[in-house]
Amino acid sequence: MTLLGKRILIAKPGLDGHDVGAKIIALALRDAGADVIYTGLRKSPVYIARVAVDEDVDAVGLSILSGSHKEIVFQTLECLNELDASDIKIFVGGTIPQQDYEGLIAAGVSGVFTAEMTIDDVLLAIDKELTA
């Protein structure tokens, strides 16, 4: 894997306070050699896009379990676009019903992850997207 040295922002957008998944992924990415920045809770899409650009990250992982993933993801993509940063890959994790995967991917998301996936599979998927 080539996650070594990749810069990844793990973000908790919106008001959802369930941060276990975000932290598990952050720890796993760090163990895999990535530089991980974690935003903490309750960040707006505008803030997340700004941090992503300022920190010059390769990817942003958004963790959402409140059912607001569509609105929040679309807003974040828009904000990144406005900052000319649509090259930054976006991954989404959390409670995401299967019927929403397609729409998220079509909008520009590089991967959707749920609790059932193993950490190794998540890391491999991120790695694949970042080296593609």
Place this chain on the structure above:
Amino acid sequence: MNSDQKRKTKLDLTNEIKPPNVPNSCTPSGIEVPVIVTPDMVDFSNVGDPGQYPFTRGIFESGFRGRLWTIRQYSGFGTAEESNQRYKFLLEQGQTGLSVALDLPTQCGYDPIDPMARAEVGKVGVSLSNLAEVELLFDGIDVGGISTSFTINGTAAISYAMYCAVADNKGVPREKLTGTIQNDILKEYVARGTWIFPVKPSMRLIADTILFSNEHTPKFNAISIAGAHVRDAGCTAIEEMGYTLANGLAYTDELIRRGGDVEKFARRLSFFFYVHMDFFEEICKFRAGRRLWAKLMKERYNVQDPKAQMFRFGVVCGGSSLIGAQPHNNIVRVGTETMAAVLGGAQSIFTCAFDEAFQIPTEHSAEIALRTQQIIAHESGIARTVDPLGGSYYVEWLTDQMESGMAKTIEEIEQYGGVEKAVEDGWLQMKIAKRASERKQASDSGKNVIVGQNYFRRENQSEGVGEIFKLDPKATANVIAKYEHVLDTRNSSEVKKSLAALEAAALDDKKNLIPYLIDCCHAYATVGEMISTLKGKWGEFQEPVRF
């Protein structure tokens, strides 16, 4: 070939790793269980009788023979009107208490038009931004005759004030109100994340609510100290109980500091936990926690009244033990967990719907969850005698083991400098994140068997969910329209006056804030306005981001 055999073949073919053919000898909390437990391994003198100190066998002499547990399903979504309809449906179906789920803007103190809130209005619960919404929620429901539980923490004092105000408007005397607000802020900093203010003013607000409630709504539980969320966030059953009791001690100290009488307020402290899948560990978790709490109350605070030593608790069966793969299997999980809750002596039980791992339950799945409890209550016979497992060598042995593990967990926090410090520093948050990682690794590696997830998989695992719950897309617009109508029609000088009085009281530690909040509610001040007023004086919690 009949269809059964076909299914078998299919399962075997898609099964990638061979499952172990013996049970794991170690419990999820790390207790190594002997093949046989013999009487000499148990100290029976510690057990006692039901209804007697130290309450190992339950707080009631006659167990469920006196009264069955409260069946309390968590629900609430979209608008107050929709939730009101579902409550009426559940009450008609034999549910005995209401449980209100609130949306995140209400829980975090934002009005529905706030940019932080807009995407979340009505998503995980009902939006209750002002008294008019609460009036709609309880329209046609006798608040004096039912018990209502609000899962609310950061803004719990406001929900409580709203409930008092709604009773006032309906002409129901406040002392008739029964129910619970979660109101447990300490665990929010660690797991659930709906904190608003720094730790100290938050503790004040909680003490205000409890002290006011004890006096004016004596049948209402103004706090439900919850282990459920730290459990779901990753910690073990022993840690869940240990951390929760440590939080209970922190609230007790704060209430005593504020002049509360422990013999009085301890009678109304209640607790709330998850039940996960390890059957005996869950049963013994409750027996051990109940005994340890009674001992702490008696030995540490010299509490004499047995009612103030009693550990009363509600549970939720499901949570992160439910998985999205082969979702109907979750019905069996919830059934098993419900039996553990009953055998552990729970006072109220909420059963998750099988589809809750990935969506808001439908009316169909919510009904199955409710029926699960009714089947266990009325068909299984396990509630027939008090603590039917009492005296079992294994159960008493495991109860002892769990209790000493919990005592160690409490000691560890106290040695660090107490819960408040552990939370402010992010120490507890980090510990739990590490545990969550370990738990995930144990299931990824196949060490813990999770049927359908890491073993016994098949193609199209999430098939068969059936109906998918759809939120009314117009719900957000409806909530905002009602909100704007309230702003336009209320008496704004009353609002200003009540908020100014709240602001002044916020700076005076000796004042109890609840009467001021009730005045704000009556004036139709919004949750966002009340919270901003308090934030202006108290500031906000600065999350220690450590991982």
